[in-house]
Amino acid sequence: MCGIIGYCGHRPAVPLVLEGLSRLEYRGYDSAGLAYLQFDTLKVIRSEGKLSRLVDKVAQNANTFAPIGIGHTRWATHGLPVEKNAHPHKSYNGVLAIVHNGIIENFQEIKNVLLEKGYEFYSDTDTEVLANLIADELDNLFLEKFAHKFSDDRDFFVKKAQENFQEFKADMEEAFCRALQKAHGAYAVVMLSPLIPQHIMAARLAAPLLMGIGVGEYFVASDVPAFLPYTREVVFLDDREVAIVSTSSFEVKNILSRKIIEKEIHHIPWDLQGAAKDGYKHFMLKEIMEQPKVLRDCLVGRLQNTDILLPELDKISIPERIRIIACGTSYNAGLWAQYYLEQLGQIPVSVEIASEFRYRKPIVSKNELIIVISQSGETADTLGALRLCKELGNTVLGVCNVLGSSVAREADVCVYTQAGPEISVASTKAMLSQMVVLLLLAMYLGQRKNIGLEKRKIIIEELMRLPDILEKTLPVLREKAQIFAYKYTFAKSFFYLGRGTAFSLALEGALKLKELSYIHAEGYATGEMKHGPIALIDPDFPTFALLFDDEYFSKVRSGILEVKSRQGHVITLLQEGTTLDNDDLWYIPKTSLPEFLALPAMQLFSYEMADYLGKDVDQPRNLAKSVTVE
Numbered sequence: 001m002c003g004i005i006g007y008c009g010h011r012p013a014v015p016l017v018l019e020g021l022s023r024l025e026y027r028g029y030d031s032a033g034l035a036y037l038q039f040d041t042l043k044v045i046r047s048e049g050k051l052s053r054l055v056d057k058v059a060q061n062a063n064t065f066a067p068i069g070i071g072h073t074r075w076a077t078h079g080l081p082v083e084k085n086a087h088p089h090k091s092y093n094g095v096l097a098i099v100h101n102g103i104i105e106n107f108q109e110i111k112n113v114l115l116e117k118g119y120e121f122y123s124d125t126d127t128e129v130l131a132n133l134i135a136d137e138l139d140n141l142f143l144e145k146f147a148h149k150f151s152d153d154r155d156f157f158v159k160k161a162q163e164n165f166q167e168f169k170a171d172m173e174e175a176f177c178r179a180l181q182k183a184h185g186a187y188a189v190v191m192l193s194p195l196i197p198q199h200i201m202a203a204r205l206a207a208p209l210l211m212g213i214g215v216g217e218y219f220v221a222s223d224v225p226a227f228l229p230y231t232r233e234v235v236f237l238d239d240r241e242v243a244i245v246s247t248s249s250f251e252v253k254n255i256l257s258r259k260i261i262e263k264e265i266h267h268i269p270w271d272l273q274g275a276a277k278d279g280y281k282h283f284m285l286k287e288i289m290e291q292p293k294v295l296r297d298c299l300v301g302r303l304q305n306t307d308i309l310l311p312e313l314d315k316i317s318i319p320e321r322i323r324i325i326a327c328g329t330s331y332n333a334g335l336w337a338q339y340y341l342e343q344l345g346q347i348p349v350s351v352e353i354a355s356e357f358r359y360r361k362p363i364v365s366k367n368e369l370i371i372v373i374s375q376s377g378e379t380a381d382t383l384g385a386l387r388l389c390k391e392l393g394n395t396v397l398g399v400c401n402v403l404g405s406s407v408a409r410e411a412d413v414c415v416y417t418q419a420g421p422e423i424s425v426a427s428t429k430a431m432l433s434q435m436v437v438l439l440l441l442a443m444y445l446g447q448r449k450n451i452g453l454e455k456r457k458i459i460i461e462e463l464m465r466l467p468d469i470l471e472k473t474l475p476v477l478r479e480k481a482q483i484f485a486y487k488y489t490f491a492k493s494f495f496y497l498g499r500g501t502a503f504s505l506a507l508e509g510a511l512k513l514k515e516l517s518y519i520h521a522e523g524y525a526t527g528e529m530k531h532g533p534i535a536l537i538d539p540d541f542p543t544f545a546l547l548f549d550d551e552y553f554s555k556v557r558s559g560i561l562e563v564k565s566r567q568g569h570v571i572t573l574l575q576e577g578t579t580l581d582n583d584d585l586w587y588i589p590k591t592s593l594p595e596f597l598a599l600p601a602m603q604l605f606s607y608e609m610a611d612y613l614g615k616d617v618d619q620p621r622n623l624a625k626s627v628t629v630e
């Protein structure tokens with residue numbers, strides 16, 4: 001949920017840490033901080049609020065060429081988003097500082113033990129408890145060897161460490177591992193100490209952490225964009241691994257056995273441009289506008305005449321049932337895919353919210369294929385569901401965007417969505433890419449079952465045309481989005497209605513509007529309106545309706561007219577060649593896959609609304625891009 005970074009190298013660390021944090025700010029942005037070593041003294045600078053406030057504070061306070069530093073941008077889990085709770089957290093005796101992403105679930109028990117020993121705490125966080133637990137383990141080792149603790153004679157220890165640095169490195173590593181063995185929950189943690197001035201130590205358990213391997217420099221971070229300008233060579237840390245990183249080398253060990261682990265270095269194809277705004281006012285707008293490219297990238301190498309090529313799946317047997325599990329926008333993509341998987345694959349499909357699924361002791365049959373969908377591949381609830389399904393012995397297929405993420409690695413097989421880095425907290429291009437991949441999957445299953453060739457041909461032809469159609473249409477959609485957004489800024493609430501494949505899009509339209517502009521919005525199945533919700537309709541409660549030229553057309557049209565006849569204002573998104581007796585008609589070109597145009601239209605509507613209302617489009621309040629806590 002938070003973004004963390006550590007740097008060890010030949011350049012000044014502080015500007016690099018700040019730069020890295022600016023690329024991780026999407027992960028949390030209620031406070032930020034960094035730590036570095038000024039000779040043998042640990043310096044920590046922290047600030048409440050967005051990263052820009054930390055940048056100002058650093059400019060006033062830190063004139064340093066320190067080559068080692070750690071940083072953090074926070075999404076609060078324990079304690080208010082105020083400076084005292086911002087990371088890094090020092091141990092009470094100043095022997096170390098850590099940044100942490102995750103939750104130490106038994107922090108209160110550990111804190112009680114430390115309080116009894118006389119430790120003092122200055123924040124409300126579980127992270128400060130972890131910092132002190134490591135310091136306590138270190139003091140236990142020092143007491144055995146030197147008969148006194150770090151706080152008894154700081155200068156003695158600093159001098160000793162300068163004389164015999166290797167020994168102190170081993171002690172530090174031992175204390176770090178011992179403390180982490182006692183911590184339950186989730187952590188990605190990076191530590192800095194004046195006793196090992198050329199090093200940082202990092203470890204993970206159920207929270208993302210990877211290393212960037214540069215030339216004479218190393219990074220540890222929550223996500224690749226943090227160090228993308230400097231290296232694309234990446235080592236993914238696994239659970240219960242600790243990395244000991246110096247300015248000239250790194251070593252990875254198992255936290256429990258302390259055995260060295262040989263790690264593979266992966267080359268990441270993402271480039272810096274993909275993670276930059278490219279002249280757009282917001283990442284979200286850029287990510288909406290690049291959807292034609294995303295569509296093309298998702299199709300490359302996966303279509304051959306009437307064949308769908310997904311070689312990753314060739315070894316998977318055709319399931320009797322499919323269960324899709326995901327959260328948020330990824331869940332909406334799954335709900336959308338249900339229609340196509342059932343139609344084209346002729347396989348019954350159920351769709352589940354991950355946080356509900358994992359705790360209700362679900363009955364899952366052995367012949368069900370589990371599909372987990374996640375842009376980040378790190379969403380805690382989705383990962384929890386994935387692990388549960390694997391324990392139950394089911395095959396899990398991951399549909400994931402981030403290379404090497406936990407979902408990608410833990411699923412039995414992963415199909416990547418090829419959306420490129422998605423920085424804006426509101427997911428846009430990721431959903432479109434998930435829809436393409438899931439549609440390909442539906443056709444692939446039909447192909448393996450030798451059914452639906454004619455339908456497949458039509459869809460493939462349409463998919464090939466779509467990137468060009470979308471490219472031409474996006475600027476027009478944006479103009480219309482501006483007009484409607486400005487007209488409807490009066491609204492305090494909105495309905496989004498859709499039926500068939502448009503239902504899940506209605507849910508997504510509502511989610512985008514509420515998360516970006518903080519306007520209450522509800523997505524509903526058009527046919528359900530008359531069962532209660534229509535009571536809410538009045539001139540102040542507008543509706544955004546999706547009217548596709550499909551088998552539901554006349555029923556949906558009646559539903560919209562029912563809303564209108566109760567004085568409800570309606571924006572109707574419909575396809576060229578159809579019409580309706582309504583004022584606010586929003587036409588999209590005719591295609592047999594209208595969802596791929598309707599989705600960007602709704603994204604643009606929410607974007608324009610939020611921008612017009614002056615909301616923080618890329619970093620909406622209370623949210624974080626990747627929800628790595630439950």
Ligand code: M6R
Nearest residue numbers: 328329330374375376379426427
């Ligand atoms: O990374 P994931 O796809 O697993 O994320 C799931 C949701 O947290 C995510 O889609 C969230 O709903 C977005 N903020 C929606 O814009």
